Amino acid sequence: MMKKLYEGKAKILYSTDNAEVLLTHFKDDATAFNAQKRGTIAQKGKMNCQITVALFQWLESKGIPTHLIEQSADDEILVKRVKIIPIEVVVRNIAAGSLCRQTGLEEGHELPFPLVEYYLKNDELGDPLLTCDRLLILELATEEQLKQLQTLALSINQHLQELFASCQITLVDFKLEFGIDTQGQILLADEISPDTCRLWDQTQSDPERRVMDKDRFRRDLGQVETAYQQVQKRIVDRLASYEA
Amino acid sequence: MMKKLYEGKAKILYSTDNAEVLLTHFKDDATAFNAQKRGTIAQKGKMNCQITVALFQWLESKGIPTHLIEQSADDEILVKRVKIIPIEVVVRNIAAGSLCRQTGLEEGHELPFPLVEYYLKNDELGDPLLTCDRLLILELATEEQLKQLQTLALSINQHLQELFASCQITLVDFKLEFGIDTQGQILLADEISPDTCRLWDQTQSDPERRVMDKDRFRRDLGQVETAYQQVQKRIVDRLASYEA
Ligand SMILES: Nc1ncnc2c1ncn2[C@@H]1O[C@H](COP(=O)(O)OP(=O)(O)O)[C@@H](O)[C@H]1O
Ligand SMILES: Nc1ncnc2c1ncn2[C@@H]1O[C@H](COP(=O)(O)OP(=O)(O)O)[C@@H](O)[C@H]1O
Ligand SMILES: [Mg+2]
Ligand SMILES: [Mg+2]
Structure with missing residues (x-):
């Protein structure tokens, strides 16, 4: 029997008959600026589900442990239930977003x-930036776990950069969530999608045209669905070519 | 010939006949919340000058290199001219202020x-918190300098905690500025005073009464001058007793 456990901004979590397995449903809802801006992106649930599955399988093939079990519908995945570490781990290759606003570094x-x-x-606190010391004082992770998170994040960045580059997409930055499974292992959880990455089209030089991610929604650039579709298509085609 | 070089929120810097020496004049002006709140604290210039001189001499006696040369008037000091590293180094022993607002930790x-x-x-950017990596990327200091700053800050904290504890004052947190002198050495610069520290009176348990620092001005607690006077008196008396 499925029970709704949690409805978030972009996904709904359900319990399943197996206490260690959750079903994640991807919604078309989009929010930005700490949910002050709300909207819908047609087909987003299916596209983000598909992209997350493709990227998590790619990462698993590179040895990164993830929560993904299998895709169970166009907009649903079965995942290993974990205790989410309440930290958003962000990896940045190019300055954008809050890094620029907070430091004065130029976008790009x-x-x-x-x-x-x-x-x-x-x-409630607006997802504040943490220093490593603040993270330790808040007891969000141990020093050992922090080291593991950093190693995993950097390794995931390398593997994703490789894949996106082969799709002519620049991986500007992205957000990860990790969780601890019943064996105490750290698993990559949640999703990786144009909702949680900044992706720039290398075939476009115009700084608005090149945007292939949720910034199109945040900044009202239009053509949001088309951009997500493009990301999905390029990744799926690329992975198919690897399999062939 | 003296020339006004810079007027800041709390002090004025003048050049002197010696290119390597500046004169710092301490003002009675007080500002808070990034200068949105402005006022005057009677006698503050003289009190903060006296307190800074006492604390910097105490730290020099413990081996910390500072910019202080000598006091030249009640509200004036001569200092070695340095290139200020544009970082506010904050040391915290007890949670208060922005640390609480940003992380949800309780004051105290x-x-x-x-x-x-x-x-x-x-x-302009509102003095944003920096991670060590952001600090390095902004090229505000080298890794080597960053290590030195941390070592100096922790050592200054120990010496100040010792002195304040002997005055029945708890050193909650404080802000430091450092600069590089003509020999390339890092010196403690600027000031250390109730404007730049959080100081709690150990003889008071009431969370408003115990405040002996600029928070009285920030939070309109009244009795600001009296609090600064008390800090000055206790430190001066204590250091006199050490000399005797
Ligand atoms: N494997 C997992 N086990 C338990 N919780 C998970 C797992 N993967 C992701 N989550 C959590 O499920 C929620 C997904 O819903 P989402 O709409 O992203 O929520 P939010 O609005 O909190 O970001 C998030 O809170 C995320 O931390
Ligand atoms: N030894 C020094 N040499 C050069 N500049 C100094 C020295 N000590 C302090 N300063 C700088 O002098 C200024 C002191 O004035 P203040 O009113 O505190 O300015 P602000 O409003 O910028 O904080 C600060 O900008 C500080 O960085
Ligand atoms: Mg989420
Ligand atoms: Mg100042």
């Missing part, structure tokens, strides 16, 4: 090394 | 270890 500035950042997953 | 929570934090000294 190539960072000298991939920046792994931690934000408290807390909508 | 004793931190498990002294927290050294870095904020960009930039009023």
Whole structure:
């Protein structure tokens, strides 16, 4: 018997007959600016589900442990239930978004090394940036876990950069969530999609045209569905060509 | 010949006949919340000058290199001219202020270890919190300098905690500025005063009464001058007793 456990901004979690397995339903709802802006992106649930499955399978094939079990419908996946670490792990290759607003760095500035950042997953506090020391003081993770998160985040970044580059997409930055499974292992959880990444089309030079992610929705650039479709198509085609 | 070089929120800098020496004049002006709140605290210039001189001499006696040369008037000091590193180094022993607002920690929570934090000294950006990686990417300091800043900050914290504790004052947190002198050495610069520290009177348990610092001005608690006077008197008396 399925029971709704949690409805978030972009997904709904259901319990399943197996206590260790959850069903994640991807919604078409879109929110931005800590849910002050709300809307719908047609077909987003299916597209983000498909993209997440493709990327998580790619990462699993590279040795990254993830929560993904299998896709159970166009907009549904079965996942291993984990205890989510309440941190948004953000990896940045190019300066954009809050990094620019907070530091004065220009959007598009190539960072000298991939920046792994931690934000408290807390909508009331506005997902504040955490230093490593703050993270330890808040007891959100141990020093050992923090090291593991950083290693995983950097490794995921390398594998995703490789895949996106082969799709002529620049991986500007992205957000990850991790959880602890019943064996105490850290698994990559949640989703990776144009909702949670900044992706720039390398075949476009115009700074608005190149945007292939939720920034189209945030900044009212239009053609949101088309952009998500393009991301989905390029990734799926690329992975099919690898399998062939 | 003296020339006004810079007028800040709390002090005025003048050049002197010696290119390597500046004169710092301490003003009675008080500002808070990034200068949105403005006022005057009677005698503050003289009190903060006296307190800064006492604390910097105490730290020099403990081996901390500072910019202080000598006091030249009640509200004036001569200092070595440095290139200020544009970072506010904050040391926290007890949670208060922006740490609480940003993380949800309760005011008064004793931190498990002294927290050294870095904020960009930039009023336009609102002095944002920096992670170590952001600080390096912005090229505000080298990795080597960052290590030195942390070591100095922790050592200053220990020496100040010792002195304040002997005055029955709890050193909750404080802000430091450092600069590079003509020999390339890092010196403690600027000031240390009730404008730049949170100080709680250990003889008072009431959370408003115990406040002995600029929070009285920020939060309109009244008796601001009296609090600054008390800090000055206790430190001066204590240091006199050490000398005797
Ligand atoms: N494997 C998992 N086990 C338990 N919770 C998960 C798992 N994967 C993701 N989650 C959580 O499920 C929720 C997904 O819904 P979402 O709409 O993204 O929520 P939110 O609005 O909180 O971001 C998130 O809170 C996420 O942390
Ligand atoms: N030894 C020094 N050499 C050069 N500049 C200094 C020195 N000590 C402090 N300063 C700078 O002098 C200014 C002091 O004035 P203040 O009123 O505190 O300015 P602000 O409003 O910028 O904080 C600060 O900008 C500080 O960084
Ligand atoms: Mg989410
Ligand atoms: Mg100042």
